[in-house]
Amino acid sequence: MLFILSAILGIIIGLLLKGDIKKLDGSDLKGIYIPIIAFSIEIVLFTLVRKGIIERGLITYIFYLIQFILISIFAYLNRKNKAVLIITSGFILNGLAIFLNGGAMPVNPDAAVAAGLYPSVDKINVSKEGLYVLQNDKTLFWFLGDIIPIKFIRGYVVSIGDILLCFGLIYYIVKSMKRAD
Template identity: 30%
Template structure:
């Protein structure tokens, strides 16, 4: 849901008189951490999607967990931007529940289509099925919304904080004429 939240934030930014150019003038630190973290998440996602041989081994959970460490480093380097504290908290909550559950984000199977549920039960992917032994269940993907066109979306408390933080950051930066940390 992060992409949808970013698009919504840009639209809100326009509605409150912001300028898209302002987003290109931001001086973020540690972009390499952001790109490496995103790359590891893409690696995990596509390894599973393409049914690559290592997808069911420790490589995916490890790369998934490591991506959150890198993303946390990126947010900490940019903590001068006030809204990044929400992003950092969201990443920390997601990262903790993922690490404590073997590198997989637990997901409530009640909201999943049957095909997705079967894949998760087979141990495939970056998500795992929420069970009685799941640690920190309240931080798992247990929240659900059905969005027209996009369909069912599962998300966590951490996802909400990340989306709110990024959305606030984008709107605030679009409204600034000088892009100093705020």
């Protein structure tokens, strides 16, 4: 949802700057299908874990590794595009938090409460989410986890990587809408 809101914001900014939405076709990107495949993997992974078909472990690590490799290939193919590099930086930061913490994104419990996701810290249950863990003393690189509470339309807890992803997406959309043919 946060990325959809970022895309909408990018389009609004692009239109306010007299950009052309028809230019937002991805024709300036090489291998545009690669991130589509990568994020489809993530959707399938989340769905399988949330439905209890698979559990977090080796299989989720493999899926994340495939996704990471695909995004790395896409970034390499588009390495001259600043927006893609910003998006990739966010993805790498999120990947570090996930890979270093057992294949799950660490979530700050106080941030989850502040965002309105739970009424109190003792009511938090991320186990049903499957691919999230609560931050604790053993969390590695805790500052790369979901630590920033946001209340806009609904509650979110986001990471520094998520912010970079959103900023890069907005930047890409605005830049694409304003590009000369």
